[in-house]
Amino acid sequence: FGKGGGKGGKGSKQLYCHFLPWGQYVCGAGFHASRRQKYGNVFKTHLLGRPLIRVTGAENVRKVLMGEHSLVTVDWPQSTSTLLGPNSLANSIGDIHRKRRKIFAKVFSHEALESYLPKIQQVIQETLRVWSSNPDPINVYRESQRLSFHMAVRVLLGFRVSEEEMHCLFHTFQDFVENVFSLPIDLPFSGYRKGIRARDSLQKSIEKAIREKPLHTQGKDYTDALDVLLESAKENNTELTMQELKESTIELIFAAFATTASASTSLIMQLLRHPAVLEKLREELRNCGLLHDGCLCQGELRLDSIISLKYLDCVIKEVLRLFAPVSGGYRIATQTFELDGVQVPKGWSVMYSIRDTHDTSAVFKDVEAFDPERFSPERSEDREGRFHYLPFGGGVRSCLGKQLATLFLKLLAVELAGGSRFELATRTFPRLISVPVVHPTDGLRVKFFGLD
Ligand code: HEM
Numbered sequence: 001f002g003k004g005g006g007k008g009g010k011g012s013k014q015l016y017c018h019f020l021p022w023g024q025y026v027c028g029a030g031f032h033a034s035r036r037q038k039y040g041n042v043f044k045t046h047l048l049g050r051p052l053i054r055v056t057g058a059e060n061v062r063k064v065l066m067g068e069h070s071l072v073t074v075d076w077p078q079s080t081s082t083l084l085g086p087n088s089l090a091n092s093i094g095d096i097h098r099k100r101r102k103i104f105a106k107v108f109s110h111e112a113l114e115s116y117l118p119k120i121q122q123v124i125q126e127t128l129r130v131w132s133s134n135p136d137p138i139n140v141y142r143e144s145q146r147l148s149f150h151m152a153v154r155v156l157l158g159f160r161v162s163e164e165e166m167h168c169l170f171h172t173f174q175d176f177v178e179n180v181f182s183l184p185i186d187l188p189f190s191g192y193r194k195g196i197r198a199r200d201s202l203q204k205s206i207e208k209a210i211r212e213k214p215l216h217t218q219g220k221d222y223t224d225a226l227d228v229l230l231e232s233a234k235e236n237n238t239e240l241t242m243q244e245l246k247e248s249t250i251e252l253i254f255a256a257f258a259t260t261a262s263a264s265t266s267l268i269m270q271l272l273r274h275p276a277v278l279e280k281l282r283e284e285l286r287n288c289g290l291l292h293d294g295c296l297c298q299g300e301l302r303l304d305s306i307i308s309l310k311y312l313d314c315v316i317k318e319v320l321r322l323f324a325p326v327s328g329g330y331r332i333a334t335q336t337f338e339l340d341g342v343q344v345p346k347g348w349s350v351m352y353s354i355r356d357t358h359d360t361s362a363v364f365k366d367v368e369a370f371d372p373e374r375f376s377p378e379r380s381e382d383r384e385g386r387f388h389y390l391p392f393g394g395g396v397r398s399c400l401g402k403q404l405a406t407l408f409l410k411l412l413a414v415e416l417a418g419g420s421r422f423e424l425a426t427r428t429f430p431r432l433i434s435v436p437v438v439h440p441t442d443g444l445r446v447k448f449f450g451l452d
Helices: 029-039 058-066 078-084 094-108 110-133 140-157 163-179 191-212 225-235 242-273 275-287 303-307 310-322 354-360 402-419
Strands: 042-047 050-055 072-074 328-333 337-339 342-344 349-353 422-424 445-448
Touching: 042 342, 050 058, 058 337, 058 349, 058 354, 078 163, 078 191, 078 242, 094 110, 094 225, 094 402, 110 140, 110 225, 110 303, 110 402, 110 445, 140 163, 140 225, 140 242, 140 402, 163 191, 163 242, 191 242, 225 242, 242 275, 242 310, 242 402, 242 422, 275 310, 275 402, 303 402, 310 402, 328 354, 349 354
Parallel strands: 050 349
Antiparallel strands: 042 050, 072 328, 328 349, 337 342, 422 445
């Protein structure tokens, strides 16, 4: 561990402990920082005995991300490829990947997001009500995972399932996620076998729900992402098979689950650390007529009103800069090429680091400070080129759900600023772990009170 998690203060960034999802300790951020200082922004290292090139810095990352399909391609562990399935985006390359993304694009269009908004808002409000009615502190990271799963299941799949069914689905999904990066050993009690069983069970539930689900694809009155996906496939003269639908929905929930939970937890932690930021958010809500006498106006909230909240936008961007949930992405070199004077041999793994790029980018003044206004129109420190700021990756494999994730985080912040009172339940803020996504070691214990 590096610096401790003291309460408050400007230096809100802690050093991370770095574990691989399958439980092995790798090395801390300090280790990578010292190697970077010694060898530069591109250096050779090893991951589980395999040679790996670690890449930092906007220009180097740009080359890797824009070199998708020509210099590099995706590189998933075997268990991940198998568990996500052959029809997933993760396993698609070239034209097939392009075609699949085109079909998915509509699922995250402005129009579609507008139609999901009331449902997302409802899931967040219900969750905050439950958190506030609990006399004990909430484990924010654990409960945010549940929240992001509910959001994904309701918004993406449009499932209307009982509490009990949701609970079962959530546990099965956790089994799936915990074993997605397991060693591919198919034995009765192996993690891999557990992951396969969880996947099969999820696919069965999804198929049942899809078959029972009324379709609402007429006109633009979308009810959930599955409807939009089916309509988009039709417009692209493609018929999605049941297997493709099942794999796609599990992949989307998987991509949304831990990332959104991590960002939600970091958002709550930063609002606790910086009461002035929370107050400024409230002021913005008051100025826009969304907050009256300490209460959120319960009228219909439109996507455009959310987008018009400029300070809110800065806060979310800053949370994702300082606490990027995904630390980076893995690729494999399809040919030998040079990066910053270092030769990247064909067949080697390449890891582009989002976190190190954010942490070392010269475009951000006082890089460790939580300073949302760095993204204000007057300062816009990220205008120097998009590869300095890349919480959602970049290039042809950039995050498909970026707009949905941002909307979700903004709605959560609006509800927290407008309708909740919450306090840290521990003496100091916890340290952070960065794998599989950034999260506090103790989950972040917070007492929620709701409105007085
Ligand atoms: C890809 C981050 C939420 C769907 C990615 C990548 C990053 C990322 C960095 C690129 C990884 C790489 O280059 O290998 C995030 C963050 C999120 C978030 C920080 C939340 C704060 C979501 C949500 C969805 C989603 C809500 C969908 C519901 C995807 C998909 C891909 C992806 C499908 C793969 C795209 C492809 O391979 O073409 N995400 N993500 N993400 N994300 Fe997200």
